[in-house]
Amino acid sequence: MSRPVSHQGPRRLGPRRMGLAALSCLALAFAAGPAQGDAVVADLSSHLIAITSGFSGTSVVLFGATDGPGDIIAVVRGPEREMTVWRKGKLAGVWVNAESMTFTNVPSFYAVAASRPLDEALSPGAAALYRIGSTNLKLESKPPLTGERVQRFAKALVEEQQRAGLIGAEIGKITFLGERLFRASIAFPANVPTGSYLVEVFLAKDHDVVGAQTTPLRVDKVGIDAEVSDFARREAAAYGAIAVLTAVVAGWLASLPFRGV
Amino acid sequence: MDIYLPIAEVSLNVFVLLTIGAAIGFLSGVFGVGGGFLLTPMLIFIGVPPAVAVASSANQLVGASLSGVIAYWRRGAVDFKMGFILLIGGLAGSVFGVWLFTLLKRLGQVELTISLLYVVLLGVLGALMAIESTRALLRQRRPGGIRRKLHQHNWLHGLPLKTRFRSSKLYISALLPIGLGFAVGILSAVMGIGGGFVLVPAMIYTLGMPTAMVPGTSLLQIIFVAANVTFLQAYTNGTVDAVLAMVLLVGGVLGAQLGTRFGTRLRGEQLRFLLAVLVLAVAGKLAFDLTVRPASLYVVMMGSG
Numbered sequence: 001m002s003r004p005v006s007h008q009g010p011r012r013l014g015p016r017r018m019g020l021a022a023l024s025c026l027a028l029a030f031a032a033g034p035a036q037g038d039a040v041v042a043d044l045s046s047h048l049i050a051i052t053s054g055f056s057g058t059s060v061v062l063f064g065a066t067d068g069p070g071d072i073i074a075v076v077r078g079p080e081r082e083m084t085v086w087r088k089g090k091l092a093g094v095w096v097n098a099e100s101m102t103f104t105n106v107p108s109f110y111a112v113a114a115s116r117p118l119d120e121a122l123s124p125g126a127a128a129l130y131r132i133g134s135t136n137l138k139l140e141s142k143p144p145l146t147g148e149r150v151q152r153f154a155k156a157l158v159e160e161q162q163r164a165g166l167i168g169a170e171i172g173k174i175t176f177l178g179e180r181l182f183r184a185s186i187a188f189p190a191n192v193p194t195g196s197y198l199v200e201v202f203l204a205k206d207h208d209v210v211g212a213q214t215t216p217l218r219v220d221k222v223g224i225d226a227e228v229s230d231f232a233r234r235e236a237a238a239y240g241a242i243a244v245l246t247a248v249v250a251g252w253l254a255s256l257p258f259r260g261v
Numbered sequence: 262m263d264i265y266l267p268i269a270e271v272s273l274n275v276f277v278l279l280t281i282g283a284a285i286g287f288l289s290g291v292f293g294v295g296g297g298f299l300l301t302p303m304l305i306f307i308g309v310p311p312a313v314a315v316a317s318s319a320n321q322l323v324g325a326s327l328s329g330v331i332a333y334w335r336r337g338a339v340d341f342k343m344g345f346i347l348l349i350g351g352l353a354g355s356v357f358g359v360w361l362f363t364l365l366k367r368l369g370q371v372e373l374t375i376s377l378l379y380v381v382l383l384g385v386l387g388a389l390m391a392i393e394s395t396r397a398l399l400r401q402r403r404p405g406g407i408r409r410k411l412h413q414h415n416w417l418h419g420l421p422l423k424t425r426f427r428s429s430k431l432y433i434s435a436l437l438p439i440g441l442g443f444a445v446g447i448l449s450a451v452m453g454i455g456g457g458f459v460l461v462p463a464m465i466y467t468l469g470m471p472t473a474m475v476p477g478t479s480l481l482q483i484i485f486v487a488a489n490v491t492f493l494q495a496y497t498n499g500t501v502d503a504v505l506a507m508v509l510l511v512g513g514v515l516g517a518q519l520g521t522r523f524g525t526r527l528r529g530e531q532l533r534f535l536l537a538v539l540v541l542a543v544a545g546k547l548a549f550d551l552t553v554r555p556a557s558l559y560v561v562m563m564g565s566g
Binding site: 029051052053054055056082083085086087088092093095096097099113120146153155157159160161164186190191192221225226228229232233236237239240241242243244246247248249250251252254255 | 262263264265267268270271272281320321322323325326327328331332353369370372373376418445474488491492493495496499502503506507508511514515518528551552554557558559560561562563564
């Protein structure tokens with residue numbers, strides 16, 4: 001189940017085939033009998049997104065079953081980061097970074113997939129309670145402040161991250177197969193941040209959340225790229241020296257064919 | 262074909278990067294400038310984070326300028342003594358510059374500083390070079406015009422530590438190239454450039470070096486300053502993307518060799534005029550970007566302000 005998806009060269013597993021594999025797994029799971037009282041069960045076709053040299057985004061299949069009709073909402077939440085928003089102002093005819101505000105708990109990636117538009121599936125109260133939707137992120141400023149200014153900066157932060165495709169990206173739609181089985185192909189963009197993710201799957205009935213399940217997902221660099229960035233962080237001095245030496249050798253090699261011209 | 266850059270954390274098209282590398286390498290060979298003043302803005306434009314663009318440009322400069330120096334050296338157009346004296350100042354300047362860069366990054370003003378420096382430097386230098394080279398070109402058209410003195414003497418020639426530079430036929434104070442090197446070292450660290458576009462005109466007009474010796478000597482000191490900046494940026498800020506630098510280099514070194522051959526066919530005045538036009542164009546674009554209302558008034562940075 002948690003086989004890493006490799007992305008060197010063309011994708012080997014199309015979403016359709018992954019979906020089939022996922023559904024057959026699901027059939028097995030049901031043969032064993034689902035636990036009583038679970039309103040929703042869900043899993044991912046892979047719990048590891050491997051970023052390699054040719055990485056240009058990927059998709060992971062989310063699949064599961066409910067105990068009856070309802071709406072499914074999946075929230076993909078990346079690791080939280082501290083981020084600073086700068087507001088530009090005009091100073092002597094030039095645009096400069098004038099004011100700033102730091103937020104401590106910004107999800108580095110945040111996206112929602114649902115079987116129906118969010119405002120139809122959930123009441124605003126339930127969406128706010130479970131922090132579903134890019135207007136319900138509950139960003140906390142540092143130092144803790146409230147008021148119009150904080151909200152203005154928080155809104156700007158979300159808008160900028162939306163523009164970068166890191167918040168509220170179109171990641172796919174959840175489709176039901178019959179009344180109880182659902183699946184969605186969740187698309188991750190090429191700039192997906194690395195780290196530990198959580199995929200929260202909510203079952204909503206009558207505009208309220210009646211069941212939820214959380215499943216982890218890791219986004220990691222693998223192969224030579226992972227080693228390079230790892231090495232660059234751990235052995236910064238050696239990395240710097242090697243970067244310089246490689247450039248020297250490359251520059252020298254390049255001049256050889258032109259010798260005596 | 263896309264390639265994932267491990268430090269920049271973006272995927273970019275290999276052929277776009279190779280083409281950029283080749284174009285910059287060509288300029289580098291023709292003018293003896295590293296081309297960083299065009300490379301860094303271009304990388305930022307195609308989606309590389311500014312801090313990574315600055316540091317990785319320095320890395321690719323090491324290879325590109327070495328390849329250039331070898332080509333000039335074969336023609337005997339490198340003043341090694343001058344190059345190494347410039348370098349003393351350059352290394353000190355780049356250490357100070359990396360420290361300054363870290364400070365500016367914390368204050369959130371790194372991009373503004375980079376842009377303002379570019380506009381002021383490029384604007385002044387471009388204008389001076391354009392005026393001077395146009396005059397020189399016009400003078401040639403009129404045969405029998407007044408010949409200028411070999412060089413004019415001013416207070417700069419009264420400084421101590423007078424040193425003889427045989428290859429450049431100069432007898433000037435060593436403090437001049439050291440000071441010049443220091444200033445260029447700072448620029449190199451803060452802006453990700455070798456500083457050739459400052460160094461080349463300064464060597465011609467302030468030091469009075471013969472134009473033919475300038476590109477090779479300028480590139481010689483750029484190798485070492487860029488190497489120092491690369492190392493310090495990797496060590497202090499972790500922003501050097503070696504994969505990006507290598508891809509740029511592959512295109513760049515070939516471009517540089519072709520550029521060098523092209524450059525030796527051009528006359529000094531023509532070379533200076535072309536460089537002036539290029540420099541002014543970049544300055545104009547940057548000045549325009551600073552004053553025009555940005556598409557978004559907000560910008561997000563990782564970490565606390």
